[in-house]
Amino acid sequence: xxxxxxxxxxxxxxxxxxxxxxxxxxxxxxxxxxxxxxxxxxxxxxxxxxxxxxxxxxxxxxxxxxxxxxxxxxxxxxxxxxxxxxxxxxxxxxxxxxxxxxxxxxxxxxxxxxxxxxxxxxxxxxxxxxxxxxxxxxxxxxxxxxxxxxxxxxxxxxxxxxxxxxxxxxxxxxxxxxxxxxxxxxxxxxxxxxxxxxxxxxxxxxxxxxxxxxxxxxxxxxxxxxxxxxxxxxxxxxxxxxxxxxxxxxxxxxxxxxxxxxx
Amino acid sequence: xxxxxxxxxxxxxxxxxxxxxxxxxxxxxxxxxxxxxxxxxxxxxxxxxxxxxxxxxxxxxxxxxxxxxxxxxxxxxxxxxxxxxxxxxxxxxxxxxxxxxxxxxxxxxxxxxxxxxxxxxxxxxxxxxxxxxxxxxxxxxxxxxxxxxxxxxx
Numbered sequence: 064x065x066x067x068x069x070x071x072x073x074x075x076x077x078x079x080x081x082x083x084x085x086x087x088x089x090x091x092x093x094x095x096x097x098x099x100x101x102x103x104x105x106x107x108x109x110x111x112x113x114x115x116x117x118x119x120x121x122x123x124x125x126x127x128x129x130x131x132x133x134x135x136x137x138x139x140x141x142x143x144x145x146x147x148x149x150x151x152x153x154x155x156x157x158x159x160x161x162x163x164x165x166x167x168x169x170x171x172x173x174x175x176x177x178x179x180x181x182x183x184x185x186x187x188x189x190x191x192x193x194x195x196x197x198x199x200x201x202x203x204x205x206x207x208x209x210x211x212x213x214x215x216x217x218x219x220x221x222x223x224x225x226x227x228x229x230x231x232x233x234x235x236x237x238x239x240x241x242x243x244x245x246x247x248x249x250x251x252x253x254x255x256x257x258x259x260x261x262x263x264x265x266x267x268x269x270x271x272x273x274x275x276x277x278x279x280x281x282x283x284x285x286x287x288x289x290x291x292x293x294x295x296x297x298x299x300x301x302x303x304x305x306x307x308x309x310x311x312x313x314x315x316x317x318x319x320x321x322x323x324x325x326x
Numbered sequence: 327x328x329x330x331x332x333x334x335x336x337x338x339x340x341x342x343x344x345x346x347x348x349x350x351x352x353x354x355x356x357x358x359x360x361x362x363x364x365x366x367x368x369x370x371x372x373x374x375x376x377x378x379x380x381x382x383x384x385x386x387x388x389x390x391x392x393x394x395x396x397x398x399x400x401x402x403x404x405x406x407x408x409x410x411x412x413x414x415x416x417x418x419x420x421x422x423x424x425x426x427x428x429x430x431x432x433x434x435x436x437x438x439x440x441x442x443x444x445x446x447x448x449x450x451x452x453x454x455x456x457x458x459x460x461x462x463x464x465x466x467x468x469x470x471x472x473x474x475x476x477x478x479x480x
Contacts, residue, residue, distance in 0.1 A: 070328065070345035070390040095368050095386050098348075107345075109391060134380075159454010161374050161381045161432060238369070238453055 065098045069106035073113060076195045079215050082108045090215065092170020093132070095162065115169070115217065118142070125221045129169025133157060133181065136168065145223060146188065147326040149230035149246065153184040158238050173216045175206050175264050178240040182206065183259035184230055186267055187246035191220040203267055226250040227326050229319045232260075233311050235302055242303045243311045247319035252276065256291050256319070258312055262300045279324050281317075288317035330393035334358070335402025343389050349375065352389035353399055360400035360427040364456075371455035374428040374435075375399050381435040400427045406434055413472040419464030425457045433469060442473065 067089075073079035082088050087105030089097065115128035120141055127136070133154045136142060142150045157163055157180060171181040172192060186202045193199045195215040202219070228248040232241040244259035254275050259265030270276070274287040292312040297305040331340045334356055343352060350373045353361050364372030366385050373384040376398040400407060407430050420426045429452065436443060436451040443451065448469055449462075457465065 065346065067346050070388065072390075091388075091391075093386065094388065098386060099367065107388075109388075111391060155450065158369060159371055159432075160435070160451055161371055161383045161454050162368055162386075164377075164380050164382050165368075165386050 065094075065100055065102055065104070067104045067107050070109065071106050072109045072111060076113060076215055076217065079108050079110060079113070080195050082106060083215060084213050090173075092129075092173065093166040095166050095170070096174060096176070097170075110169070110215070123223055125223065127168050127219045127221065129167060129173075129216045129218055131168045132164050133166045133168065133171065134160060134163040136181075137163060142221070145221070146184070146228045146230075149184060149228040152230045153180045153232075153244075153246070156180070156232065156234060156238060156241075168219055169216045172202070172205075172219060175208075175210065177262045177264045178260045179265065180230075180232060180241060180244050180259070183244040183257050183265040184228075184246045185219060185221070186259075186265050187228060187230075187248045187255050187257040188221050188226065189224075189248075189250075189255070190222070193217045193220060206264055206266075224250055227323055229322045229326060231315045231319055231322075233315060240302065243308050243315060245312070245315035245319055247316065247323055249275075249323060254287075256287075256316060258291065258295050258316075261295060261297045261308060262302070263296065263298060266295065268294055275320065279320055281321065284317045284320035285313075287320055288313045288315075291316045328390065330390060332393055333396040335398060345388075345390055347389045348385060349387040349389045349392050349397070350384040352392070353384060353397065358399040358401050362424055362427060364425070364428075369454075369456065370425070370428070371432060371452075372425055372428040374431040374455070376403075376431065376435060379435075379438070381432050400431055403431070403434060410434075410437075410469075410472050413475070414465065414468040417464040417468040417471065419460050419468045421457075421459035421464075425455060425459075429455045429457065429465065442477075445470065 083090050089104045091107045091109045115130040117128050119126040137151045137154045190202045191199050192205045195217055197214050226248050230246045232244045234241050241260040246257045248255050254270040256268045257265050268291045292309050297308040299305045327342045329342050362372040364370035368383050368386045374381050375384045378396050432455050
């Protein structure tokens with residue numbers, strides 16, 4: 064159970080940042096995972112008054128505020144057109160609509176959870192995060208930072224490009240955490256395959272051997288899938304063994320490659 | 327303690343709460359006992375309320391965050407729910423009935439958003455409402471029968 068003594072609706076990012084420098088304080092996202100912890104904190108810092116629940120569009124990018132809900136991602140026409148529906152596909156199995164109305168982009172990305180569908184997709188989209196203090200950096204780079212950083216995730220920035228994207232995941236049962244997540248994208252002939260829920264957090268694998276460079280066929284798709292599965296690290300947990308995940312990885316990557324031809 | 331003000335079932339209320347009080351505990355303390363405590367792990371949908379018209383899990387929202395917002399529970403939506411729940415009862419879809427308020431709340435949200443959903447859209451929208459009795463088929467039949475009845479009545 065999460066308990067705390069003080070609830071603060073920050074009135075500026077500066078105030079939120081100053082408050083979160085204290086180890087005893089914690090930033091509130093959707094609170095869905097936070098509340099599962101048996102923990103007493105000093106103050107929770109709520110960003111809900113900072114206008115970060117908006118998705119802004121410019122000619123070159125989408126700027127997704129940290130307090131945008133996963134449901135907004137699912138139903139946002141522009142983001143789904145940009146990702147050929149991968150955005151909705153990546154979140155549609157996350158518990159239920161009521162959950163996704165509460166869960167935030169910021170909470171999902173900042174936590175860098177191993178099971179995160181959202182982290183997997185944003186990494187494949189070559190998205191960037193904007194941190195109040197540390198500034199803008201790639202999601203891939205952000206994912207490598209130590210877990211306990213004291214900064215405020217302000218927004219996630221998705222570049223508007225001609226990138227084609229496919230998202231697939233494997234779950235033991237509907238609405239459960241994924242056993243494995245897979246996001247494959249291609250831009251200018253360069254393939255980026257992100258595998259998450261290994262069960263470690265998402266990691267990026269490119270087509271280093273140029274297996275897909277000539278053409279996509281069932282044979283080249285299978286070769287690339289085998290290559291990714293052989294390079295990725297997997298581990299075991301209650302949802303599946305490392306060996307099972309490796310096998311599933313081959314299947315998801317192969318299907319993703321073939322599906323990418325259709326989008 | 328801190329003071330909050332919100333609109334609960336069309337009534338403006340002011341109350342003193344502990345900062346870490348959850349919305350489910352707050353609305354139940356205000357007499358809204360249709361809001362059920364189920365899993366408490368944000369999985370079952372029993373505690374569904376509408377926050378500014380959007381369905382949320384009240385077990386995962388702080389009462390303090392709900393301050394300044396409009397909260398609706400089934401107590402405040404009796405009229406809107408009345409016709410629909412008859413069709414659920416006709417199908418015997420409620421059985422023990424414990425999940426029913428959350429299920430009805432989310433169905434109201436669905437039908438406000440999409441007045442003529444397909445069966446797949448109904449299943450997808452209600453995936454976060456768990457029921458250990460019914461196997462969901464009776465609930466789906468009840469919604470379908472309600473929608474067909476509304477279509478015929480037009």
